[in-house]
Amino acid sequence: MNYGTLLVAGLFRRRGRTLLTLASIMAAFALFGLLDAVRIVFNAGADNAGLNRLIVTSRLSLIQPLPFSQMARIQALDGVDAVAHANWFGGVYQDRKNFFPNIAVSPSEWLNVHPEIKLTPEARERFLNTRTAALAGSELTSRFNWQIDQKIPLEGTIFPNKSGSNTWTFDLVGVMRGDADTHQPFEGEMIFRYDYFDEGRLRDHGTVGWYVVRVRDPARSNAIAQQIDALFKNSDAETKTQSEKEFNLSFVKQFGDVGMIVSAIMAAVFFTVLLLTANTLSQAMRERIPELGILKTLGFGNGTVCALVLGESILLLLLGGLAGLAAAAALLPQLNGKLGAQLPPLVVSASSWISGLGIMLIIGLVVGLPPAIRAMRVRIVDALAAG
Amino acid sequence: MKTLRQIIELCRLSLLSLPQRAGSVGVIVVGIAGVVGVLVSLLAMRDGFQATLGATGRLDEAIVLRGGANAELSSRLTREDLTVITEAPGVLRDSEQRPLVSGEVVVVLNLPKLTTGTDANVELRGVGPQAVTLHRGVRISQGRLFERGKRELVAGVGAASQFAKLTVGTTLTLAGEPWTVVGQFESGDAHESELWADAESVQSAYRRDGYSSVAVRLTDAAVFDAFSAALKNDPRLKVDIQRTRDYYATQSQRLRRLIEVLATTVAVIMAIGATFAALNTMYAAVTVRGREIAILRAMGFSGFTIVMAVLLEALALALLGGVLGGGLAWLMFDQYTVSTLGQNFSQVVFAFSVSLPLVLSALRWALVIGFIGGLLPALHAARRPLPAALRSR
Numbered sequence: 199m200n201y202g203t204l205l206v207a208g209l210f211r212r213r214g215r216t217l218l219t220l221a222s223i224m225a226a227f228a229l230f231g232l233l234d235a236v237r238i239v240f241n242a243g244a245d246n247a248g249l250n251r252l253i254v255t256s257r258l259s260l261i262q263p264l265p266f267s268q269m270a271r272i273q274a275l276d277g278v279d280a281v282a283h284a285n286w287f288g289g290v291y292q293d294r295k296n297f298f299p300n301i302a303v304s305p306s307e308w309l310n311v312h313p314e315i316k317l318t319p320e321a322r323e324r325f326l327n328t329r330t331a332a333l334a335g336s337e338l339t340s341r342f343n344w345q346i347d348q349k350i351p352l353e354g355t356i357f358p359n360k361s362g363s364n365t366w367t368f369d370l371v372g373v374m375r376g377d378a379d380t381h382q383p384f385e386g387e388m389i390f391r392y393d394y395f396d397e398g399r400l401r402d403h404g405t406v407g408w409y410v411v412r413v414r415d416p417a418r419s420n421a422i423a424q425q426i427d428a429l430f431k432n433s434d435a436e437t438k439t440q441s442e443k444e445f446n447l448s449f450v451k452q453f454g455d456v457g458m459i460v461s462a463i464m465a466a467v468f469f470t471v472l473l474l475t476a477n478t479l480s481q482a483m484r485e486r487i488p489e490l491g492i493l494k495t496l497g498f499g500n501g502t503v504c505a506l507v508l509g510e511s512i513l514l515l516l517l518g519g520l521a522g523l524a525a526a527a528a529l530l531p532q533l534n535g536k537l538g539a540q541l542p543p544l545v546v547s548a549s550s551w552i553s554g555l556g557i558m559l560i561i562g563l564v565v566g567l568p569p570a571i572r573a574m575r576v577r578i579v580d581a582l583a584a585g
Numbered sequence: 586m587k588t589l590r591q592i593i594e595l596c597r598l599s600l601l602s603l604p605q606r607a608g609s610v611g612v613i614v615v616g617i618a619g620v621v622g623v624l625v626s627l628l629a630m631r632d633g634f635q636a637t638l639g640a641t642g643r644l645d646e647a648i649v650l651r652g653g654a655n656a657e658l659s660s661r662l663t664r665e666d667l668t669v670i671t672e673a674p675g676v677l678r679d680s681e682q683r684p685l686v687s688g689e690v691v692v693v694l695n696l697p698k699l700t701t702g703t704d705a706n707v708e709l710r711g712v713g714p715q716a717v718t719l720h721r722g723v724r725i726s727q728g729r730l731f732e733r734g735k736r737e738l739v740a741g742v743g744a745a746s747q748f749a750k751l752t753v754g755t756t757l758t759l760a761g762e763p764w765t766v767v768g769q770f771e772s773g774d775a776h777e778s779e780l781w782a783d784a785e786s787v788q789s790a791y792r793r794d795g796y797s798s799v800a801v802r803l804t805d806a807a808v809f810d811a812f813s814a815a816l817k818n819d820p821r822l823k824v825d826i827q828r829t830r831d832y833y834a835t836q837s838q839r840l841r842r843l844i845e846v847l848a849t850t851v852a853v854i855m856a857i858g859a860t861f862a863a864l865n866t867m868y869a870a871v872t873v874r875g876r877e878i879a880i881l882r883a884m885g886f887s888g889f890t891i892v893m894a895v896l897l898e899a900l901a902l903a904l905l906g907g908v909l910g911g912g913l914a915w916l917m918f919d920q921y922t923v924s925t926l927g928q929n930f931s932q933v934v935f936a937f938s939v940s941l942p943l944v945l946s947a948l949r950w951a952l953v954i955g956f957i958g959g960l961l962p963a964l965h966a967a968r969r970p971l972p973a974a975l976r977s978r
Binding site for chain 2: 355
């Protein structure tokens, strides 16, 4: 009989109680998996942002257009590698509920400054050469079951077109994919060509929504941001340049302090788990003091007994916690369905598993330590007498 | 009668032994307090948001947008459109026969938030001269209204509570020009999150010709269909018309649903966890008192009375936890003001609202948890064979 068997035997000495405790721990960690997924989604833009990219918007307001003429002047600055521009189109596919970002971009420049967008050579070729071409993120194509070469009609909520209707039709020529496991914002977006958009719209010709600037040396991005703003100071279209990360974070922050709400709930939940498990364990230990006396009589050292108790508590947390995270992973696809497309898909990511594991170990140690110390200190005579 | 007396007596006994079981009893109470507290807080957030946006808009007010635009920010109407809309049937007129119509321009500004110091979007609404009469409930609470044609604005009290620089008398730089905050207003709805100024001033500062939307007060709610049909059939216009109540309800729909789904999921998982915790505690309680219960049964207390007593204890503890959690949520979050990204890409300010019905419905969850958590252990205790139970330690 090795220590592992001894641990498991101790843990399931009272099966009912252990199973109930496991179930509560499982619920707590299922909740952790869910909320951590929400937190990650809200911070995703910030985490995936390229360090060497700057976003230039109008200083007046996010929705104020900028003149296209600024592009050449930004491009000419020392240290600027490439510039792309974009317009928020705000189109709706079939129903207002089907919201996703769709953006009119300068095609080759846009792909150039976003090297993380993976395309087949054919898709790239067609996007660069077809006026009505559009690229959709992999999430969108699976959500709406779009096929390459399909015509995608969007209702322009901001821009009616020259023909007098709101409907714009695009040819889907390719799917934008990201790297394997991390979710990238563009997987839920659709992009199409600025020339088609600018010709078709009724007003604001020759203006863009924002510029994306790639700098050669990320260390100089702050200085270049200031240079860009200085370039247009006191002009009709003053600019506000931020790193992509700052820009995305400012959006996230506007939704409110999601991180705070999530941490508050998690604190409440883990406090309860702590209390519950500590209570169960100390109860279990109290019942087993005579057994500990026997173990010690058989020659188990104080340290070993202490380690056994600690191991049991950590094992309990690990079993319940991993089951909980697995439950969250199974539950999230259902939740994604319910939420529609209001958030990017929620998943239990590798980082959630790792931080979850860390929390399991910590709670296991914290609740296991007091009974473990008690078990270590109890004298054989007293322990046997307690029976 | 005898059964009732027995139950009361047993409850008294459990009550007396509570202090000795403080640890395990604490688990039930805290666990359920956690569930109820989190549930109440999340639902209070939903209700507060709902109350703010639900209060915005009425049945006898209409909002006119460019056809196909789904929010004010994406809509543009011309001055001619405004004139045509003003002449439509069903528009209410004031005592001086002026139609209650307001051509409104919406622009989004960046202002630093008080809490984070970082910039967030706030909506600046340029309104027509009739706006304050048209939008009922708008009341200047401090300072005065802006004057027409001047670079002056009034701040909604919600916006003023969330953004720096909006106290009366402050001068802001907007579109490169100085604007003075001359007053603050209350409205009890989503407009409180906005800044208001004269439409002409906003148009000239932001080089905008025309309007984002036109707000109209109708003579009564029933006239809406006629008003809407008249505009739809007018060849000079290409517009969408909605009652303001419907418009604001649609605008808030997505966020409402998000909060609803997340709140329910979180609460259900927590409730499951708490049920297991309660079961665990009550099983432990009846096990510890196994011999005592066996003796009671040997003395003639019926199984039913024992089940009732254990169940009542669990329910009482659950109720205590529920009240504790609800009370805590109320203390911490009632009227707690937050803001989030609402319609028009701008911050909408709302306060959590912890109401009595909300707390009561959360208490029902607590009682269900207590009931399940108490029933199974109670049955277990009452069914255990007497000889074995009497011998147990």
